[in-house]
Amino acid sequence: MDSVADLPPGGAATLIRPDPMLPRPFRVHRVHQDTRDTYTLELEPTDGAPLAWLPGQFTMLHAFGVGEAPISISGDPSRPDRIEHTIRNVGSVTAALVAAGPGTVLGVRGPFGTGWDVDTGRGGDVVVVAGGIGLAPLRPAILELIAHRADFDRVVLLYGARTPEDILFTDDLRAWAERDGIIVEVTVDNGQHAWRGRVGLVTQLVTRAGFDAARALALVCGPEVMMRYAAQALSDRGVRPERLRLSMERNMKCGVGLCGHCQLRELFLCVDGPVLGYDRLAPLMSRAEL
Amino acid sequence: MQTIAQYLPEHPFFAGLDAATTNLLAGCASNIHVRADELLFREGTPADHFYLLRHGRIAIEVRTPGPPMVLDTVEDGDVVGWSWVVPPYLWTFDGRASIDTSAVAFDAACLRVKCLANPLLGYDLMMRFVRLMNQRLQSARVRLIDMYGGTNG
Numbered sequence: 001m002d003s004v005a006d007l008p009p010g011g012a013a014t015l016i017r018p019d020p021m022l023p024r025p026f027r028v029h030r031v032h033q034d035t036r037d038t039y040t041l042e043l044e045p046t047d048g049a050p051l052a053w054l055p056g057q058f059t060m061l062h063a064f065g066v067g068e069a070p071i072s073i074s075g076d077p078s079r080p081d082r083i084e085h086t087i088r089n090v091g092s093v094t095a096a097l098v099a100a101g102p103g104t105v106l107g108v109r110g111p112f113g114t115g116w117d118v119d120t121g122r123g124g125d126v127v128v129v130a131g132g133i134g135l136a137p138l139r140p141a142i143l144e145l146i147a148h149r150a151d152f153d154r155v156v157l158l159y160g161a162r163t164p165e166d167i168l169f170t171d172d173l174r175a176w177a178e179r180d181g182i183i184v185e186v187t188v189d190n191g192q193h194a195w196r197g198r199v200g201l202v203t204q205l206v207t208r209a210g211f212d213a214a215r216a217l218a219l220v221c222g223p224e225v226m227m228r229y230a231a232q233a234l235s236d237r238g239v240r241p242e243r244l245r246l247s248m249e250r251n252m253k254c255g256v257g258l259c260g261h262c263q264l265r266e267l268f269l270c271v272d273g274p275v276l277g278y279d280r281l282a283p284l285m286s287r288a289e290l
Numbered sequence: 291m292q293t294i295a296q297y298l299p300e301h302p303f304f305a306g307l308d309a310a311t312t313n314l315l316a317g318c319a320s321n322i323h324v325r326a327d328e329l330l331f332r333e334g335t336p337a338d339h340f341y342l343l344r345h346g347r348i349a350i351e352v353r354t355p356g357p358p359m360v361l362d363t364v365e366d367g368d369v370v371g372w373s374w375v376v377p378p379y380l381w382t383f384d385g386r387a388s389i390d391t392s393a394v395a396f397d398a399a400c401l402r403v404k405c406l407a408n409p410l411l412g413y414d415l416m417m418r419f420v421r422l423m424n425q426r427l428q429s430a431r432v433r434l435i436d437m438y439g440g441t442n443g
Contacts, residue, residue: 132438162438189433191349191360196326196388199349199363201429208367223437 023107039098050080054115055140056275062107063096070252072137086136112255116141121217125154131222156183160202206233213238221247241279318400330385337373346391351384374398
């Protein structure tokens with residue numbers, strides 16, 4: 001190599017580790033409206049280099065000129081050439097992201113953080129407890145479970161949403177139950193008369209679900225209040241704390257453990273999390289204002 | 291199908307009751323069936339039963355100027371109804387079958403007489419219903435948080 005010009009190009013192909021603060025350009029391939037305020041974006045890397053990631057990880061998704069937000073990857077982990085993010089429109093950045101039509105270029109930093117590590121559930125039951133948009137970060141784990149379905153015993157998905165209209169991935173839920181051998185139980189907080197399903201807390205589903213707690217791996221994602229009650233219910237059923245994993249959300253900014261915005265006492269959730277065992281989280285989750 | 295006296299001891303709500311008490315409770319009970327959409331009980335009417343659901347689902351509904359709102363659902367194995375222990379013994383909500391439902395119906399007047407005659411039985415039953423009320427109250431309070439209200443993705 002005689003000069004700088006001989007250096008390989010940047011991005012995933014480079015021999016030098018890419019700058020984690022530098023967004024990679026991705027083009028919106030498809031946008032799917034999941035609910036009234038939630039959309040799934042399929043993104044393709046403009047340079048064609050696939051982005052490897054683990055179920056449970058998140059990226060910082062950048063709407064140029066507006067800002068960036070931490071968004072969990074919600075797609076199929078076997079498709080690194082096309083990543084999906086499911087985004088709820090709750091602010092200016094997410095509004096810009098969900099408004100990005102096909103062809104729009106967005107920036108992607110990451111993937112960041114820890115994954116669900118579903119491999120460790122092989123040979124036992126897996127219980128997935130999701131609340132609201134918390135189903136999105138769990139979807140890749142569920143797809144991984146389905147891809148290796150024979151390696152797991154019972155796979156149970158317990159999902160709570162605010163209303164029937166807020167239920168995500170309805171086609172998936174149906175297919176997972178009917179085609180993929182997953183026990184899917186859904187409940188909502190508020191039901192209209194026409195809703196024939198369950199109304200009540202998702203934690204009540206934990207109490208009655210059929211799984212062998214002693215051999216179970218439990219994955220939980222949703223609002224922190226919901227996770228606290230769900231984790232307690234799973235723990236009460238006998239799931240071991242180290243086999244009970246939660247995806248924690250704080251104000252992720254840098255993604256690399258430098259800025260401290262996502263600090264939870266001694267943890268930087270963008271690198272130590274977002275997925276953490278209940279053995280580490282239990283003492284932190286019950287503290288006020290932490 | 292099991293008789294009521296056979297079924298009750300297996301149910302968590304009645305766990306730990308001796309055979310004589312179980313038989314006494316079974317003496318106040320009968321099997322009932324409601325079809326989907328039928329009302330099991332109606333707000334404001336006498337709460338003369340409580341129910342132990344064997345199969346199916348009951349939606350606890352509140353009437354509104356529009357369609358009724360479903361506040362909660364109870365299903366296989368759940369107990370529904372505590373208005374029978376709280377004067378003036380009137381249902382406070384509607385209970386409608388979401389799907390075809392089978393239940394054991396306990397006659398409240400029969401039970402109240404037996405509880406008055408046997409305070410130990412009355413205390414034991416009240417403690418079981420207080421636990422049930424506590425679960426429902428906790429569920430209602432947590433849902434007041436509207437916890438699904440504010441995350442990105």
